[in-house]
Amino acid sequence: xxxxxxxxxxxxxxxxxxxxxxxxxxxxxxxxxxxxxxxxxxxxxxxxxxxxxxxxxxxxxxxxxxxxxxxxxxxxxxxxxxxxxxxxxxxxxxxxxxxxxxxxxxxxxxxxxxxxxxxxxxxxxxxxxxxxxxxxxxxxxxx
Amino acid sequence: xxxxxxxxxxxxxxxxxxxxxxxxxxxxxxxxxxxxxxxxxxxxxxxxxxxxxxxxxxxxxxxxxxxxxxxxxxxxxxxxxxxxxxxxxxxxxxxxxxxxxxxxxxxxxxxxxxxxxxxxxxxxxxxxxxxxxxxxxxxxxxxxxxxxxxxxxxxxxxxxxxxxxxxxxxxxxx
Numbered sequence: 001x002x003x004x005x006x007x008x009x010x011x012x013x014x015x016x017x018x019x020x021x022x023x024x025x026x027x028x029x030x031x032x033x034x035x036x037x038x039x040x041x042x043x044x045x046x047x048x049x050x051x052x053x054x055x056x057x058x059x060x061x062x063x064x065x066x067x068x069x070x071x072x073x074x075x076x077x078x079x080x081x082x083x084x085x086x087x088x089x090x091x092x093x094x095x096x097x098x099x100x101x102x103x104x105x106x107x108x109x110x111x112x113x114x115x116x117x118x119x120x121x122x123x124x125x126x127x128x129x130x131x132x133x134x135x136x137x138x139x140x141x142x143x
Numbered sequence: 144x145x146x147x148x149x150x151x152x153x154x155x156x157x158x159x160x161x162x163x164x165x166x167x168x169x170x171x172x173x174x175x176x177x178x179x180x181x182x183x184x185x186x187x188x189x190x191x192x193x194x195x196x197x198x199x200x201x202x203x204x205x206x207x208x209x210x211x212x213x214x215x216x217x218x219x220x221x222x223x224x225x226x227x228x229x230x231x232x233x234x235x236x237x238x239x240x241x242x243x244x245x246x247x248x249x250x251x252x253x254x255x256x257x258x259x260x261x262x263x264x265x266x267x268x269x270x271x272x273x274x275x276x277x278x279x280x281x282x283x284x285x286x287x288x289x290x291x292x293x294x295x296x297x298x299x300x301x302x303x304x305x306x307x308x309x310x311x312x313x314x315x316x317x
Contacts, residue, residue: 014244014248016247018247018248018251021251059292060289060292060293060294061294063289063291063292063294064287064289064294064296065287065296066296110299111278112278112279113277113278113279113282113284113299114275114276114277114278114279114282114284114299115275115276115278116273116274116275116295116297117273117274117275117276118271118272118273118274118295119271121293123293124271124293124294124295125292125293125294125295126273126294126295126297127294127295127296127297128296128297128298128299129298129299129300
């Protein structure tokens with residue numbers, strides 16, 4: 001009986017495919033993260049000056065249990081941070097550092113307050129308080 | 144003339160009939176013109192076939208001729224039964240390729256295992272759950288997670304300051 005369930009050539013091709021896929025996945029997990037940190041001013045009155053936040057950020061903020069209704073951007077910083085590296089930032093009166101832990105996870109250290117470690121994939125957003133009055137800090141991954 | 148009479152004529156021509164019956168057929172053909180014509184036609188056909196039939200003659204005795212054929216058959220049969228010769232390269236390839244494939248799969252699995260971040264083993268929900276450490280002993284952090292929007296709110300507060308700056312505390316997390 002000379003039945004072949006699968007040929008050796010096909011097996012090798014499948015192995016190479018998975019090998020390359022694993023390599024590509026590993027590479028994707030280690031690539032630098034392109035992030036944006038925004039200092040956002042919050043109020044219950046419609047802002048007269050300042051750039052309003054994007055509709056996407058506004059929608060996310062309005063779903064949070066915050067007492068404010070209006071949000072505008074005071075300052076924003078876009079930066080790229082490689083795996084296992086940290087990027088220090090100053091936003092208003094707040095100092096923070098964003099570290100890329102790999103695998104789309106970050107460690108955000110808010111000087112004087114504490115440290116937050118969590119995943120920050122595209123579409124996700126991390127919100128924390130600022131040293132400025134009625135302000136908060138938003139960190140997200142850029143597309 | 145029926146079929147039986149025609150067959151009798153054929154048998155007569157082939158000399159297969161007993162003598163008495165043969166005499167009856169002979170007299171019948173002398174009396175009956177149709178029977179005589181059929182007999183003549185059968186004779187002609189037989190002669191024509193006899194002339195056209197090839198006369199093959201063997202150069203040697205019949206037994207010797209068939210024994211040669213038998214020996215030739217016996218000579219060829221063992222050759223067909225022998226398996227084709229497997230070269231060293233073919234044998235190596237037969238086992239080496241699957242071995243390489245399995246090795247590659249193992250290596251790929253190991254690479255994937257050691258390169259994937261530590262959190263990949265956990266569920267997505269676990270990976271999205273923030274870990275918060277506060278710097279000051281008297282400080283606290285309130286965490287709120289909106290899973291559908293992928294938003295995490297971490298609000299740090301200092302116990303001594305809570306009364307002085309209540310406005311910073313999110314209204315819904317009181």
